[in-house]
Amino acid sequence: MTLKDCADAVLAGLGDLRSELEDVYKDLHAHPELGHQEHRTATRVGEWLRSCGCQVHEGIGGTGVVGVLANGEGPTVLLRADMDALPVLEDTGLPYAATAEATDAAGRRVPVAHACGHDMHVTCLLGAARLMAAAPAAWQGTLLALFQPAEEPGDGADRMLADRLTERVPRPDVAFAQHVLPYPAGQVGTHAGSFLSAADNLKITVYGRGAHGSAPQAAIDPVVIASMIVVRLQTIVSRELAATQPVVVTVGSVQAGASGNVIPESAELLVNIRTYDEHTRSAVLAAVRRIVRAECDASGATRAPRIEEGTRFPPTVNDDAVTREVSAAFAEMFAQRAVAGELQSASEDFSRIPDAFGTPYTYWALGCVDPAVHEAARRRGTVAQDIPVNHSPRFAPVLQPTLDTGVQALVTAALTRLGNTTAPRQGAR
Incomplete structure (x- = not known):
């Protein structure tokens, strides 16, 4: 069997499964859960696995789930999906739109939506x-289906690892993950080397x-x-780095005072850096x-600024050889729908798991x-304005062909290592 034969054998059941998967997706979308609160989602995942x-490991790092599907001797492949939603009020108009609320880590009551997919x-x-x-005849080895909590706050992978993930499941020979992005549905985009940025979060008090x-x-x-710090920080990218060096410096929050006629004692800035x-x-x-120290000195601040490091996301750097192998398989499976992925300034904690x-x-x-x-939108030149992006209240993947393509991509990638390419075609079932 060729890799394409193996994939065709496994994916032959997708048509019969499609309706059930669409119902599962709509149910998950309508019942989002914040990071470390994915109890309902994890329960559904465990039952399905x-x-x-599968041999199912539940409660790893709190709500993490791993299904181990063993099918004889061979390599071990890890496929990962993240489960958590965002504190966002959904505005998609979908009939299965979320109306959920939850209490976040700070004790605030917030709306919740799957605004990241x-x-x-x-x-x-x-x-x-x-x-x-x-379809066990089409492959051999072990498949690890890993469902990770709390990707958004950036500590879900770390908590699974701290809870002995590497001791509980077999070591994978390769790991794969995917993320919905505002590309045309049906496309898959691969990118060797650096793909997602590292992210540093700072809390600065002056x-x-x-x-x-x-x-x-x-x-x-x-x-x-x-205010002077906010303006001056923008010169890091524009005046201290080469124009070809991709970096983002964002001040996402400035908090100070509570009244227009009172000059406060302090101000707080939250800064996000992508490299x-x-x-x-x-x-x-x-x-x-x-810059922060200099601006405080220039203004005669009463004390030195406080700079606290918060959550850090690692960079996502795709292995060259593995990416070439998967890209070739996608080209065979998807033809022109297999495209070159663009460098992304978003960040992820997925890489901590294979790195461990x-x-x-x-x-x-x-x-x-x-x-x-x-x-x-592309023809109008208004993609950035008209296409909602991840974390927008209006973001929601079009159900099809996104769902079919995502299933096909995961199966195809897994079979680059697990495919039973020595078995005769008629042996598949």
Whole structure:
């Protein structure tokens, strides 16, 4: 059997499974859960995996689930899907739109929605596991279906690893993951080397001297200090780095004071930095610290600024050889729908899992926008304005062909290592 024969044998059952998978997706979409709260999702995942004949490990790192599907001697392949949703009020108009609320880690009551597409990732992996289980003659080895909690806060992979993930399941020879992105649905985009950025989050507090709003001469205004920092930080990218060096520095929050006629004592900034290599990361972080200290000194701040490091996401750097292998398989499976993925400034914690195993990996983009809608926006030159992106209240993958393509991509990638290419074609079932 060729790789294509193996894939055709496994995917032959997709037509019969499609309706059930679509129902699963709609149910998950309508019942989103925040990171570390994915109890309902994890329960559904565990039940599904058991029905596939998997050995199921549940509660890893809190709500993580891994299904181990063993099918004789051979390599071990890990497929990963993230499960958590976002504190976003959905505005898609879908008949299965989420109306859920939850209490977040800070104790606030927030709306919840699958505004990043993790529900699609879960459904695709459930479909791939079911189809692989139903076609054992087409492959050999071990499939690990890993469902990770809390990708959004960035600590879900770490918690699974801290809970002895590497001791509980076989070491994979290769690991794969995918993410819906605003490409035309039906496309899969691969990219060797750096694909997703590293991300550093900083909390910066600057200190002044409070006073009445009518007497600024008696104050050292931390709002002004913060404002100067916001402006000056933009020069890191525009004036300290080469134009060819991809870096993003974003100040996402500035908090100070509570009244228009009171100059506060302090101001707080939340800063997000995206880089693709350790040298650039170190240089940008050093520049941020230098600028913050200098602006405080220039304004006569009453004390040194406080700079606290928050969550850090690692870079996603796809293995060259593995990516070439998967890209070739996708080209055979999807023809012109297999495209070159673009460098992404988003970040992920997936790579921590294969890195902990010492396993090479590749991570690809899964298109999820109605192709006709995307093409119309492209012709108008308004893709950025008209196509909702991940984390938008209006973001939701078009159900098909996104779902079918995601299942096909996971199966095809897994079979690059697990495919029973020595068996006769008629032996598949």
